[in-house]
Amino acid sequence: xxxxxxxxxxxxxxxxxxxxxxxxxxxxxxxxxxxxxxxxxxxxxxxxxxxxxxxxxxxxxxxxxxxxxxxxxxxxxxxxxxxxxxxxxxxxxxxxxxxxxxxxxxxxxxxxxxxxxxxxxxxxxxxxxxxx
Amino acid sequence: xxxxxxxxxxxxxxxxxxxxxxxxxxxxxxxxxxxxxxxxxxxxxxxxxxxxxxxxxxxxxxxxxxxxxxxxxxxxxxxxxxxxxxxxxxxxxxxxxxxxxxxxxxxxxxxxxxxxxxxxxxxxxxxxxxxx
DNA sequence: AAATGTAGTATCCGCCCGGTTACCGAACTC
DNA sequence: GAGTTCGGTAACCGGGCGGATACTACATTT
Numbered sequence: 001x002x003x004x005x006x007x008x009x010x011x012x013x014x015x016x017x018x019x020x021x022x023x024x025x026x027x028x029x030x031x032x033x034x035x036x037x038x039x040x041x042x043x044x045x046x047x048x049x050x051x052x053x054x055x056x057x058x059x060x061x062x063x064x065x066x067x068x069x070x071x072x073x074x075x076x077x078x079x080x081x082x083x084x085x086x087x088x089x090x091x092x093x094x095x096x097x098x099x100x101x102x103x104x105x106x107x108x109x110x111x112x113x114x115x116x117x118x119x120x121x122x123x124x125x126x127x128x129x130x131x132x
Numbered sequence: 133x134x135x136x137x138x139x140x141x142x143x144x145x146x147x148x149x150x151x152x153x154x155x156x157x158x159x160x161x162x163x164x165x166x167x168x169x170x171x172x173x174x175x176x177x178x179x180x181x182x183x184x185x186x187x188x189x190x191x192x193x194x195x196x197x198x199x200x201x202x203x204x205x206x207x208x209x210x211x212x213x214x215x216x217x218x219x220x221x222x223x224x225x226x227x228x229x230x231x232x233x234x235x236x237x238x239x240x241x242x243x244x245x246x247x248x249x250x251x252x253x254x255x256x257x258x259x260x261x262x263x264x
Numbered sequence: 265a266a267a268t269g270t271a272g273t274a275t276c277c278g279c280c281c282g283g284t285t286a287c288c289g290a291a292c293t294c
Numbered sequence: 295g296a297g298t299t300c301g302g303t304a305a306c307c308g309g310g311c312g313g314a315t316a317c318t319a320c321a322t323t324t
Contacts, residue, residue: 017233018163018226024236025229028282031150044301055283060302076291076300089232094150096225101149103221160312176271187313192272208270208321266324273318280311288303294296 024066024090029054031094033062034083038091041082043072066090156198156222161186163226165194166215170223173214175204198222 025031029051036042036050047059054062063069066087070080157163161183168174168182179191186194195201198219202212 015237016164017230017237018167019233020236021229021233022163024232031154032148035150045299048301053283056302057284057304058282061282074291074300076298077289078300079302086236089235090229093225093228093232096228097153097222098149100156100221100225101147101151101153104152104218105147105149177269185313188272189274189314190312193312206270206321207323208268209319210270211272268323269321271319274316276313276315278311278313281309283307283309285306286304289301291299293298 021090021093024086025094027058027062029058030062030066031097033059034066034087034090035094035098037067037081037083037087038094041070041080043078043080045078047081153222153225156218157226159190159194161190162194162198163229165191166198166219166222167226167230169199169213169215169219170226173202173212175210175212177210179213 025034032051032054033047036047042050044056044059044063047063048054048056051059063081066084067081068084070082072078072080157166164183164186165179168179174182176188176191176195179195180186180188183191195213198216199213200216202214204210204212
């Protein structure tokens with residue numbers, strides 16, 4: 001199956017690189033999935049464990065496009081997912097994003113006491129351990 | 133419905149760096165706004181021109197958080213927006229994304245030359261996305 | 265006064281996204 | 295056969311996002 005990701009109602013003229021690449025990461029948890037697959041292939045359940053609040057439905061949806069699937073011949077049949085080359089190309093961007101995120105978290109924790117400025121605080125922040 | 137509780141190294145960190153930084157870029161056109169403000173401050177109308185398909189409503193919404201506003205004392209009163217330091221920190225990630233996007237578009241157009249059939253997609257020319 | 269240009273806000277509304285729940289099915293164990 | 299584990303899919307559904315349109319507000323120009 002081809003990349004199903006670009007199905008916006010607007011036939012986007014391929015003019016903006018940013019829009020194009022972001023279309024690949026569109027949808028909740030997509031960058032997290034890429035992140036956890038970056039180091040090594042993982043199985044469905046492992047990803048569910050890595051990203052605890054993702055639902056099976058969404059994870060299954062995210063695992064199409066940037067990812068290849070390989071069925072393993074295990075006792076209960078399982079599957080292994082790995083990033084496609086295109087997925088790997090997104091890693092620098094994702095790492096840069098993670099770097100910013102780490103800085104953000106560090107600053108928030110450092111200045112947690114003086115919470116006065118109107119920063120961009122999301123209503124619900126999702127815990128999801130992105131280790132390194 | 134129990135997850136295979138195979139606890140890994142991390143227990144429950146406050147937040148995921150990826151999720152946090154992506155929260156900043158959440159919403160349509162947000163990265164584009166950051167992109168166009170990266171080089172220099174711009175005014176509302178300039179951004180609308182840079183990103184033709186964005187609506188004023190959404191642009192106005194995006195211009196809160198990563199951006200500072202300065203009212204100019206011009207003939208019709210105008211406003212100038214500039215990235216905050218936090219906004220600038222996102223630039224490496226955005227540039228990495230744009231890089232991937234450029235590659236995608238190149239491959240895309242290369243493969244599109246095969247399909248030079250009747251359907252010509254209406255290409256509304258967009259101002260160059262600042263080749264970075 | 266009327267028109268124009270700039271900078272937004274208000275309101276409506278359709279639709280997609282994603283959470284939840286239930287269900288499926290293969291393989292293995294008991 | 296019943297139960298369990300792993301890996302999904304199907305259907306429902308509520309909320310939010312964002313497009314479209316209309317409107318406001320201020321200052322200058324005609």
